[in-house]
Amino acid sequence: MKIEKLHPKNINEERRTKNEERLKRSMDYSIRRNISDHSLWSGGSPILIHLDLELTERCNNDCIHCNINRPEGDEVAKGRELKTEEWEDLLRQAAELGALSVRFTGGEPLLREDFERLYLFARRLGLRVQIFTNGRLITPRLADLFARIPPLEKIEITVYGMRPESYEEVSRRPGSWHEFRRGLELLVESRIPLVVKGALLPPNRDEWTEFESWARTLPGMEGPPGSGLLFDLRGRRDSAARNRRIRELRYPSEMVIRMWKRQGPKYREEMEKFCRRFLEPPGDLLFTCGAGRKGCVDAYGKFQPCLLLRDPALVYDLRAGTLKEALTGVFPRLKEMQARSPEYLRRCARCLLRGLCDQCPAKSWSEYGTLDTPVEYLCEVAHAQARDLGLLPEGRMGWEG
Numbered sequence: 001m002k003i004e005k006l007h008p009k010n011i012n013e014e015r016r017t018k019n020e021e022r023l024k025r026s027m028d029y030s031i032r033r034n035i036s037d038h039s040l041w042s043g044g045s046p047i048l049i050h051l052d053l054e055l056t057e058r059c060n061n062d063c064i065h066c067n068i069n070r071p072e073g074d075e076v077a078k079g080r081e082l083k084t085e086e087w088e089d090l091l092r093q094a095a096e097l098g099a100l101s102v103r104f105t106g107g108e109p110l111l112r113e114d115f116e117r118l119y120l121f122a123r124r125l126g127l128r129v130q131i132f133t134n135g136r137l138i139t140p141r142l143a144d145l146f147a148r149i150p151p152l153e154k155i156e157i158t159v160y161g162m163r164p165e166s167y168e169e170v171s172r173r174p175g176s177w178h179e180f181r182r183g184l185e186l187l188v189e190s191r192i193p194l195v196v197k198g199a200l201l202p203p204n205r206d207e208w209t210e211f212e213s214w215a216r217t218l219p220g221m222e223g224p225p226g227s228g229l230l231f232d233l234r235g236r237r238d239s240a241a242r243n244r245r246i247r248e249l250r251y252p253s254e255m256v257i258r259m260w261k262r263q264g265p266k267y268r269e270e271m272e273k274f275c276r277r278f279l280e281p282p283g284d285l286l287f288t289c290g291a292g293r294k295g296c297v298d299a300y301g302k303f304q305p306c307l308l309l310r311d312p313a314l315v316y317d318l319r320a321g322t323l324k325e326a327l328t329g330v331f332p333r334l335k336e337m338q339a340r341s342p343e344y345l346r347r348c349a350r351c352l353l354r355g356l357c358d359q360c361p362a363k364s365w366s367e368y369g370t371l372d373t374p375v376e377y378l379c380e381v382a383h384a385q386a387r388d389l390g391l392l393p394e395g396r397m398g399w400e401g
C-alpha cells in the first residue's frame with residue numbers, strides 16, 4: 001500500500017478499533033501486579049516519571065548537522081556500550097521508581113542487535129516506549145512486532161528530505177532515502193501510529209512546503225511537523241570541525257522567526273500565552289528546568305541530567321551505582337547550583353526573556369564547555385523574537401528591565 005493512498009478520514013474508524021484491540025493485547029502482554037505492592041508506597045523513594053535511554057551513539061547516517069553520531073561500524077564505541085542485561089536492569093529499576101515511559105533514542109537505536117529484546121522487556125514492565133529513529137532499519141518483522149505489541153507512544157521519524165538527492169546530501173549515505181521511505185511505508189501499512197519531524201537544512205530548504213503537505217497526509221499526524229532550526233553543537237565537544245560546520249548551518253535570527261511565524265495566528269496566540277507565564281528573570285539558579293527529577297542514560301551507562309548535558313562533573317556512573325542513588329544522593333544538588341560567571345549574572349540572571357530563550361546549562365556546555373556562559377546565537381534569536389512580538393523596543397536588551 002502506498003502512503004499517498006491513505007487519508008486520515010478514511011481510516012479513523014478502523015484505526016480506533018485497531019488501537020483498542022492493540023491496547024487490550026498489550027495489557028494482556030504486560031506483567032500485572034497489585035499496585036499496593038509497589039515499592040513507591042514504602043516511602044522515601046524518589047519518583048522517576050520518564051527515562052531517556054540513548055541506546056547507542058552509532059548511526060547509519062552521518063547527517064551534516066548531527067550533534068552526537070559515531071560511525072555505524074565503530075567497534076570501540078560498540079564495545080563500550082551497555083550490554084543487554086545492563087539495559088534490562090536499568091529498565092527494571094526505572095519501573096520500580098514509578099516510570100511510566102521510556103524513550104529509546106541514539107544515534108540510531110535500531111542499530112542495537114538486541115533492540116527487539118529490549119523493547120519487549122520494557123513493554124512487559126508496562127512501560128510505554130517512545131522511539132526516535134531515522135526509520136531506515138524498520139523491517140516487516142519489526143512493523144509486525146509494533147502491531148502486535150504496540151509501543152503506546154507514536155514512533156518519531158526524522159525526515160531529511162523529500163527526494164533522494166536532498167535527503168542524502170544531509171545523511172551522507174547513498175541509498176538511505178529509499179530505506180527510510182520503505183521503513184515509513186511499512187509502519188503506515190501496519191497502521192502503527194507515528195509522527196514525522198524535519199530538520200530544515202540548506203539541501204532540503206526548498207522542499208519544506210511540500211514536506212508539510214505530505215506530512216499532513218500521514219495517519220497519526222496532528223498539526224504541522226516539528227522542525228529543528230536552532231542546531232545544537234556536539235554535546236561531547238569532540239570535534240571542532242563538526243561544530244564549525246553546524247554553526248555554518250545555523251540561520252540568521254530573522255529567518256528563524258520567519259519560519260516560526262509560518263504557523264500563522266497560532267504562533268502568536270501560543271507565544272502570548274507562554275510569555276504571560278514565563279517572562280520573568282530566573283535569578284542565579286542554574287537549573288530552572290526538570291533536571292534532577294528526570295534524566296537520560298547514555299550508551300555507556302552514564303546518567304546525565306538531560307540528553308545534551310554531558311559535562312563529566314554532572315554525570316553519574318550507573319555501572320557503579322543505581323538510578324535511585326543518583327536521584328537521591330547526586331542529582332538533587334543540581335537544583336541548588338548557582339551561576340558564577342559575571343556575564344551570566346549581569347545578563348541571563350536578570351533577563352526578562354529567559355523563558356523565551358533556549359539558553360540553559362546544556363547549551364552553554366556544548367558551546368563553551370561551561371555551564372553559565374550566555375550563548376550568543378540563542379541570545380540574538382530570543383531578542384529578535386521578543387522584538388517581533390512587540391515585547392521589547394528596538395535598542396533595549398532583555399536584562400535592562
Ligand code: SF4
Pocket residue numbers: 059060061062063065066067068069106107108134158171
Ligand atoms: S539520523 Fe539522527 S543520529 Fe543519525 S546522523 Fe542523522 S541526526 Fe545524527
Ligand code: SF4
Pocket residue numbers: 347348349351352353354357358359374375376378379380382383398399
Ligand atoms: S536572551 Fe540573552 S541574556 Fe537573556 S537569557 Fe537568553 S542568552 Fe541570556
